[in-house]
Amino acid sequence: MKKQLLLIVCFTILLSSSFTVKAEPEDIIIERIIQERVNYGDVLEVMIIATNNEAQPVNIKIEELITGEFEFIEPKEPKLRAWEGYNVSYLDWSVTIPANSKETIIYKIKPLLTKQYALSSTKAITENGNSFKSMPSSFRVFCVPDDICDTSKGENNVYCPEDCSTGIADNTCDYKEDGRCDPDCVPEADPDCEAKAAAQEAEEVQEEERKAPERSILIFIIPVIVVILIIAAIVYFMVSRKGKPTIKK
Numbered sequence: 001m002k003k004q005l006l007l008i009v010c011f012t013i014l015l016s017s018s019f020t021v022k023a024e025p026e027d028i029i030i031e032r033i034i035q036e037r038v039n040y041g042d043v044l045e046v047m048i049i050a051t052n053n054e055a056q057p058v059n060i061k062i063e064e065l066i067t068g069e070f071e072f073i074e075p076k077e078p079k080l081r082a083w084e085g086y087n088v089s090y091l092d093w094s095v096t097i098p099a100n101s102k103e104t105i106i107y108k109i110k111p112l113l114t115k116q117y118a119l120s121s122t123k124a125i126t127e128n129g130n131s132f133k134s135m136p137s138s139f140r141v142f143c144v145p146d147d148i149c150d151t152s153k154g155e156n157n158v159y160c161p162e163d164c165s166t167g168i169a170d171n172t173c174d175y176k177e178d179g180r181c182d183p184d185c186v187p188e189a190d191p192d193c194e195a196k197a198a199a200q201e202a203e204e205v206q207e208e209e210r211k212a213p214e215r216s217i218l219i220f221i222i223p224v225i226v227v228i229l230i231i232a233a234i235v236y237f238m239v240s241r242k243g244k245p246t247i248k249k
């Protein structure tokens with residue numbers, strides 16, 4: 001009986017120790033810190049903080065997918081991975097974080113468009129296979145006004161109203177009633193396009209009505225000309241037959 005009890009105690013200790021080795025979600029915390037507002041042309045500094053709350057060091061691989069319009073500043077080049085026919089840019093780091101301490105990673109990228117960007121979660125995986133991730137982040141790149149609406153910088157009426165007025169071709173339908181039919185909108189999306197389409201339709205109807213009498217005259221004249229031509233052909237045929245000399249036997 002004593003032997004059995006000893007075995008159960010040993011098994012329980014072994015089982016609980018195997019669980020304590022495994023990192024629980026609260027043992028490793030991954031955070032990403034970025035500025036939420038940057039100006040066009042600015043370099044964005046991204047800080048990843050990995051916190052190890054375990055009583056022992058942990059080896060961890062951190063990975064950051066960076067999709068979108070960016071220039072890599074530090075490091076200069078991302079790594080590339082094929083994914084569903086595309087090359088996806090990413091950065092990764094392998095770090096050992098001592099017990100109850102933090103590790104900070106910094107990288108720098110330059111956003112190439114004036115718009116709202118979103119970054120997916122930073123992912124981390126320990127050598128035991130436990131995975132962790134940060135919250136996703138977003139930030140906005142503000143335009144630096146220069147009186148030129150430059151769509152190659154992503155400027156449009158939404159993200160750069162200082163340079164881009166409503167109703168212009170800026171790859172954004174702005175839906176506004178400003179007397180200009182936005183070429184980026186489907187006709188029903190912009191009230192000005194609807195008005196323009198209605199005016200165009202009315203003009204087409206007027207044009208049709210103007211052409212209608214001309215068409216009815218043509219409908220009358222063409223058959224008359226055809227009949228005259230047929231009669232002329234018959235007369236010509238008969239006259240030409242009469243004019244032929246007859247041979248007497």
Ligand SMILES: [Ca+2]
Pocket residue numbers: 143144145146147148149150155160163
């Ligand atoms: Ca501009």
Ligand SMILES: [Ca+2]
Pocket residue numbers: 166167168169170171172173174182183184
């Ligand atoms: Ca537009």
